[in-house]
Amino acid sequence: MTSSIQDVARLAGVSSRTLRHYDQIGLLPPSGTGHGGLRYYDDGAIRRLQRILLMRELGLPLDQIARVLDEQADEAEALRRHLDVLRRERGRLERQMASVERTLTALTRGRPIMAEEMLDGFDHTQYKDEVTERWGADAYARSDAWWRGLSTQEQAGWKGRLDELNAAWVAAAERGVDPTSDEGQALAARHVEWLGSVPGAPGADDGRPSKEYVVGLAEMYVADARFAANYGGADGAALVRDALVAYTEREL
Amino acid sequence: MTSSIQDVARLAGVSSRTLRHYDQIGLLPPSGTGHGGLRYYDDGAIRRLQRILLMRELGLPLDQIARVLDEQADEAEALRRHLDVLRRERGRLERQMASVERTLTALTRGRPIMAEEMLDGFDHTQYKDEVTERWGADAYARSDAWWRGLSTQEQAGWKGRLDELNAAWVAAAERGVDPTSDEGQALAARHVEWLGSVPGAPGADDGRPSKEYVVGLAEMYVADARFAANYGGADGAALVRDALVAYTEREL
DNA sequence: GTAGAGGTTGACGCCGCGTCAAGCGCAAGG
DNA sequence: CCTTGCGCTTGACGCGGCGTCAACCTCTAC
The missing domain is CATH 1.10.1660.10 (Multidrug-efflux Transporter Regulator; Chain: A; Domain 2)
Incomplete structure (x- = not known):
């Protein structure tokens, strides 16, 4: 037959x-x-x-x-490994979908797209040496490229969000907020989210920065007066560091 | 520059x-x-x-x-369409993962894999003409190929599940169950699930058979005495049809 | 003879690049 | 002067799983 x-x-x-x-x-x-x-x-x-x-x-x-x-x-073994592949692929898709959705909401809220000039009041290159020394030229290049790729309005948005965040830290420091309190941890969460939303941040590519990256940054805030100044001085920087360290222990 | x-x-x-x-x-x-x-x-x-x-x-x-x-x-429009693509892709992955998982549990429960002979008590080819006439030679070929690709034990499993289902229908018909009752609808749901689990069933490739396919089958059960016999005669077949029609109205 | 059905091999195309291979222009070092 | 080496160029193959021509063969029916 x-x-x-x-x-x-x-x-x-x-x-x-x-x-x-x-x-x-x-x-x-x-x-x-x-x-x-x-x-x-x-x-x-x-x-x-x-x-x-x-x-x-x-x-x-x-x-x-x-x-x-x-x-x-072993067929079962092959299928199990294949299942892992499928799971990873699904995870990738889900993260991508989340990104697309975020971008869509940002778009539909009426962002004009495109810019002609860079913001000058926010010279992100001032920390170039520190960044390259700690995380390599690649990390700096990616971050820099990302920043330069944004439109002026986008850059303004990013800067604005960072300013808000920093102001909140300063205010919290002035009121003597406990780093491990709900308020401190909420601020830390916002901070980590901001960090993770910068493409090219060292760490897993799942939108969350790595623990080492966050903690390293936190230490730098305290150690470097230029950073500390953003948080109203050494006390503010210490609050940020302690809150971030506690947060990463719990969440990352 | x-x-x-x-x-x-x-x-x-x-x-x-x-x-x-x-x-x-x-x-x-x-x-x-x-x-x-x-x-x-x-x-x-x-x-x-x-x-x-x-x-x-x-x-x-x-x-x-x-x-x-x-x-x-329109960037937003492009992203929305892209999101649809991503969603479909994720759905496909999830169905595939479910299949792999089912296969894995079947495997690890110790199926010897491979069969030498077909089951003879369940000649699925007896309806060949009806199937090809209604849904084309392709549908029959796919279904047939699928069946022949199963091991003896797998075939026994499929036949067993169908026998159970049919017995439940017969019992329900004897007790005069209402097609639209919870019991009737639960049986219909099982029936549709069984149909959808046969690869090659006409309809969307999302594991659910198309409405037309189910309704067409239901009518055939009533019209063809050979099918009706599976459900204990014309009354049983009518119950099946009415339950399936009501079910597809609601769910498909 | 001719058309048609059903078969064959061979090759390109898809998508987003990675990865050689072969060669050019220029600067530093012998 | 020549060599070496860097950085760049173009060109081509490869991946996965086939779809889709193209050109040709073989057999049957009219």
Whole structure:
């Protein structure tokens, strides 16, 4: 009981091209060939094809299917690993969707897009040396490129959010807020979120900066007077540091 | 202020190859070229690159990015459509993950894999003509191929589940259950789920059969005595049909 | 003879680049 | 002067899984 390539194709719901492809890559050689190279498939070949298609529907790549079939590799193991791949892919998609949604809400709130000039009041390059020394030229380049890629209005928005945040820190420091209090931790959360929203920030690419990055920055705020000045001096910087450290312990 | 290709690459955190590629496809031509074809990028080009990279991070394909940038296509609209693409992709992944998980549990419960012979007590080919007439040879071929691709134990499992379901229908018919009652609708839900779990069933590829398919089947159960016999006769088949029709009205 | 059905091999295309390969222009060092 | 090396160029292949021509062969039916 042998069938022609078209018969098999119709039977299995695939194209004959697919079957020729599977022959070409050695995944499913026909059980025999006739005059002029015609391919014939017997029941064994058809059953093999069914197993191939079942695994293909699960999204397993063809070379792995071949491994399972030919080297008696552990099918369950292959599927488990494949499940991991699928999960990571889904996570990536979800983060991407979240980004798109954020961008969409920002867009629909009426941002004019495009700018002609950079903001001069916010020279982000002033910390270039510190950044490159701590996290490498790459990190600085990415961050710098990101910043320069924003429109003036976008830059104004970023600067405004940072100013707000800093002002809140200063006010909190003046009132002697406890770093571990709800208020301190809420500010820390805002701060981390701001950091994570800067593309190119060191850390996992899931929108959250790495713990080391945050803590390192926090220490720098305290150690460097230029940073401390943003938070109203050493006391403010210490509040920021303590709050951030406590926050990262809990959340990152 | 012009930069060489390497400067730009480092600045933006991409490879120079990528920049040459973007030039090649017309997405980002350099602002000028010097001796020997060296590419130079000015601030305008760099800003364009930043916008490109921002959209690329959102997963937008390059040709759509070009459309947004060059034809002033609506960025928000493009992103919304892209979001749809992402959502569908995620749905596909999730269904695939569910399939893989089902297969894994089936595997780890110790199925010996592979079968040598078909079940004879369940000749699914007996309805071949009806199926091909109603839904085309393709649908039958897919369904048939799917069935033949299962191992004996898997086939027994499918047959068992169908037998259970049919027995439940017969019992319900004997007790005079109302098609629109909770019990009738619960059975209909099981029935639809069973139908949807057969790969190759006509309808959307989201694991749910199409409404037309279900209703068509339901009518066939009543019209064809061979099907009706599965449900204990005409009365049983009528119950099944009425329950399925009501169910699809609500859910599909 | 001729048309048509069903088969064959071979090759390009898709998407976004990574990765050689071969060669050019220029500066520093022998 | 030549060599070496860096940075750049163009050109081409490769990836995954086939779709989609193109050009040709073989058999049957009219």
